[in-house]
Amino acid sequence: MRKSVISIAAVFAAAGLALTACSSGGGTDDATGGATSGGDGSAAGEATPDTTPVTINFTWWGNDDRADRYNQAIAKFNEAYPYITVQTSWQAFPDYWTARNTEAAGNALPDVMQFDSSYLREYASTNRLLDLQEFIDNGTIDLGNFDESLVAAGNLNDVQAAIPTSTNTLGMFVNPTVIEQVGVDFPADGYTYDEYNEFVQAVSDANVTNAEGYKLYGSGDYTSTFWFFLQWVIQQGEAPFTDDGQLNFTEDDVVEWLSLTADLRENKAVFPVDRGVALSPLGGFTVNEVAAEATWDNFMASYTADSGTDNLEIVPIWSGDNGTQNFFRPSMLLAAGANTEHAEAAATFINFLLTDPSVGEIFGTSKGVPADSEQRAAIVAEEGSTDAKVLAYEELIGETETSTAPIPVKGFGTIEEKWRNLGEELNYGNITPEQFADEWFAEASMAVG
Incomplete structure (x- = not known):
């Protein structure tokens, strides 16, 4: 597995993540004794922990399974640091960033938050995130067991705005139980988009319903996910973004991508969008009404928990013109709001989670x-x-040819959410692929610049 970790580290280092950003500052914490010599004999320059009770807030996106795991971790943290109380909250991914954007505008971000690389440029470049380097230097955060280049994935212009917790890559999740119910074999390794579409159509044609009377489908409309489009662009032999953070594809590329599933949409062979909206934050795959779904590999635990199905499998995604071309990226990071009044306590908690x-x-x-x-x-x-x-899956991907992970442009979260919303409208039949592309580029021109 070390090979996989080093691979993503090298990718981000080579891509030059140190872009335009400003220092977000450190700040004094009322849970630390400061950096001067104290009565306990500590040397100047060493932080002397203060066990005065302090409360910090921590938020993340996820589901009930992730909430349960975080609660277990916080209980362990409180055994070691009983004087630091952690107040928690969590939301589904889209709602999470709506809330963070509101807090950022009011200079009221949480003390500690789960973070995504998609939003790193815009938050760091506007001084919203605490520079964690001070706490790495004083030993509060110990990254001795991290690859240095991986840590650089959260460093923008010499500001350690966030620290990666882990890595992930895209995979295709398959539910063998649903496959057996519909009686359609999943494509063999190395399958193309066309072969996958044939599978989806065949599942729909089988017209099998579950015990609750809901029809079973092969897949949702994968073109509605922006990351899959980026993966497809890479599979065409192109980088989706330029080195200076601009878009490197056209409206025609977007229309071509959306056209991959045009027949499936017309035949109503993909999972119905209205059913998906009704199930949110769950989805067709996690309620065992869909046979296959592409997503990040770390979703295996939550998908297993949500579906109640312990035999889910993960295989490589579709193969494009230049092969599969998977890439590794930080699955998520941890960051602290620059506005925190409890920087040392926040850093202590981040170190524990990391x-x-x-x-x-x-x-x-x-x-x-x-x-x-x-x-x-x-x-x-x-x-x-x-x-x-x-x-095992990441080891498999690490042994095959991988591509450079696309570095999200400024405004990535905004344009990703716009893509998702337009994807719903496309599947409702309210817009055409051409209208999708036109509306999305209008939004992107404002968000990216």
Whole structure:
């Protein structure tokens, strides 16, 4: 697995993540004794922990399974740091960033938050995130078991705005139980988009319903996901973004991509969009009404928990003109709001989540493969377990040809959400692929610049 971790680290280092950003500052925490010599004999320059009770807030996106794991981790944290109270909250991914954007506008971001690389440029470049380098330097955050280049994935213009917790890559999840119910074989390894579409159509044609009377489908409309489009662009031999953070594709490219599933939409062979909206934040795959779904590999744990199905499998995604061309990226990061009044306590909590072996044991690969080597070693990956499946999958991808991970442009979160919303409208039949492309580029021209 070390090969996979080093691969993504090198990717981000080579891509030059140190872009335009400003220092977000450190700040004094009322949970630290400061950096001067104290009465306990500590040397100048060393932080002296103060056990005065302090409360910090922490938020993340996810589901009930992730919430349960975080609660377990926080209970472990409180055993070691009983004077730091952690107040928690969580939301589904789209709602999460709506809330963060509102807080950022009011200079009221949480003390600690789960973060995504898609939003790193815009938050760091506007001084919204605390520079964690101070706490790495004073030992509060210990990254001795991290690859240095991977840490650079959260460093913008010499500001350590966030720290990666783990890595992930795209995979195709398959539900063998649904496959058996519909009686249609999933395509063999190396399958193309056309072969996948044939599978989806065949499942729809089988016209099988479950016990609740809902029709079973092969897949949702995968063209409605922006990351899959980026993957397709890479498979055409192109980089989706330029080195200076601009779009490197055209409206015609978007229309061509959306046209891949035009027949499936016309034949009503993909999972119905109205059913998907009704199920949110769950989806067709997680309620066992869809046979296959592409997503990030670390979703294995949550998909297993949500579906109640322990035999889910993960295989490589569709193959394009230049092969599969998977890429590794930080699955998520941890960051602190620059506005925090409890910087030392926040850094202490971040360090615990990043490095304590018990956290690796609790989360396994549910947030991706841990970046900290001791957390990876703590994962109990029994044969056939969700963790074993993800570890084996990343090892498989690490042994094949991988491409450079696209570095999200400024405004990525905005244009990704616009793509999702337009995808719903496309599947409702309210717009055409051409209208989709026109509206999306109008939004992107404002968000990206």
